Amino acid sequence: MQQTIKFPSGKVEYFFQSSFEELWEKYDRRNVVIITDDRVMGLYAEVFFGLKIVVLPTGEHSKDIDTIDRAAKELLRLEANRKAMLIGVGGGVVTDITGFLATVYMRGVAFGFVPTTLLAMADAAIGGKNGVNLGLNKNILGTFAHPEFVLYDSRFAATLPDSEWSNGFAEIIKYACIFDAAMFEELSKNNIGFYRNNASALWTLVERCVDWKNKTVLADEKETGVRKLLNFGHTAGHAIENLYELAHGEAVGIGMLIACTISEEVSGLNKNVTSELEKLLIQYHLPVHLNIDVEKTMELLRMDKKRSDDTIDYILLEQTGKAVIRPLPLTIIEKALHTYESYNRTR
Ligand code: ADP
Ligand code: ZN
Numbered sequence: 001m002q003q004t005i006k007f008p009s010g011k012v013e014y015f016f017q018s019s020f021e022e023l024w025e026k027y028d029r030r031n032v033v034i035i036t037d038d039r040v041m042g043l044y045a046e047v048f049f050g051l052k053i054v055v056l057p058t059g060e061h062s063k064d065i066d067t068i069d070r071a072a073k074e075l076l077r078l079e080a081n082r083k084a085m086l087i088g089v090g091g092g093v094v095t096d097i098t099g100f101l102a103t104v105y106m107r108g109v110a111f112g113f114v115p116t117t118l119l120a121m122a123d124a125a126i127g128g129k130n131g132v133n134l135g136l137n138k139n140i141l142g143t144f145a146h147p148e149f150v151l152y153d154s155r156f157a158a159t160l161p162d163s164e165w166s167n168g169f170a171e172i173i174k175y176a177c178i179f180d181a182a183m184f185e186e187l188s189k190n191n192i193g194f195y196r197n198n199a200s201a202l203w204t205l206v207e208r209c210v211d212w213k214n215k216t217v218l219a220d221e222k223e224t225g226v227r228k229l230l231n232f233g234h235t236a237g238h239a240i241e242n243l244y245e246l247a248h249g250e251a252v253g254i255g256m257l258i259a260c261t262i263s264e265e266v267s268g269l270n271k272n273v274t275s276e277l278e279k280l281l282i283q284y285h286l287p288v289h290l291n292i293d294v295e296k297t298m299e300l301l302r303m304d305k306k307r308s309d310d311t312i313d314y315i316l317l318e319q320t321g322k323a324v325i326r327p328l329p330l331t332i333i334e335k336a337l338h339t340y341e342s343y344n345r346t347r
Pocket of ligand 2: 123
């Protein structure tokens with residue numbers, strides 16, 4: 001199934017329920033350079049046979065400017081020129097690096113994504129934000145640019161470890177919280193095992209997230225308004241992710257709980273919603289407890305991209321499926337972190 005989404009800055013073809021090999025009906029293999037990581041390479045080497053390839057070290061640690069430097073040198077060595085098309089095959093780290101690299105290499109070459117983790121399929125590969133980290137600060141260097149295509153090949157899901165299923169579900173739960181109460185309900189009735197064994201339910205869910213993300217990005221490509229809603233759980237989430245070496249989904253799960261704690265105070269969220277979210281996170285094997293160092297977390301939050309003067313645009317819930325953006329003084333956030341901390345200690 002194919003779908004074209006036209007953004008003001010470029011169009012993206014979505015190939016759902018597709019297969020990697022279908023790319024060669026559309027693109028010339030000789031111009032293609034695959035960007036992947038060593039784990040995906042180890043698992044799927046036969047898929048890449050005969051193609052030019054740049055293999056990155058796996059993991060969030062490699063999402064930095066050094067990797068861009070090394071990968072760009074590899075591209076030169078492979079004689080990639082302006083006609084090159086970079087295809088990122090991997091999780092969110094690979095798609096972010098590919099997007100960034102493609103927009104700066106020779107002032108920009110074509111690129112596409114084949115997301116291979118649930119997280120990248122449901123979220124990271126969509127929306128045209130490409131970034132790398134600077135020390136502990138997430139996505140500080142980056143670009144806005146859409147891939148030419150995003151191709152979904154279900155074969156890659158077969159090798160995903162349990163932790164990657166949970167990681168992806170954290171973002172799916174995020175979409176349910178901010179936009180889609182019915183999806184929250186559906187997720188509450190099921191679990192990871194159900195979706196692993198029920199391909200049609202899984203892909204329907206993924207496509208629903210893609211749809212929510214594209215609708216939001218279409219309304220606000222450069223994140224000046226509604227797109228900020230997609231950062232639900234990501235403000236505190238990003239601060240604790242690298243500080244505690246959490247997986248992105250784990251950090252976002254805890255970030256969503258912190259945002260709900262603030263929402264109870266600021267946007268009138270019913271406490272039951274926070275409890276339901278906590279239950280849902282546990283159901284999808286995501287952590288809900290973390291002893292956070294409030295000082296260190298606040299230090300990172302002060303460097304958040306969404307901060308202006310003494311407030312941060314924080315995404316809160318009014319109810320399940322209804323999110324709002326509120327500029328919050330740092331003092332309120334600090335108080336909520338203490339509340340979350342003490343709540344943690346009493347459980
Ligand atoms: P994200 O979870 O944001 O998508 P990564 O790109 O770091 O982050 O991917 C997470 C991990 O999963 C990496 O170690 C990566 O090599 C691995 N991985 C990616 N795709 C697959 C796959 N289809 N099967 C098994 N492991 C995978
Ligand atoms: Zn995320």
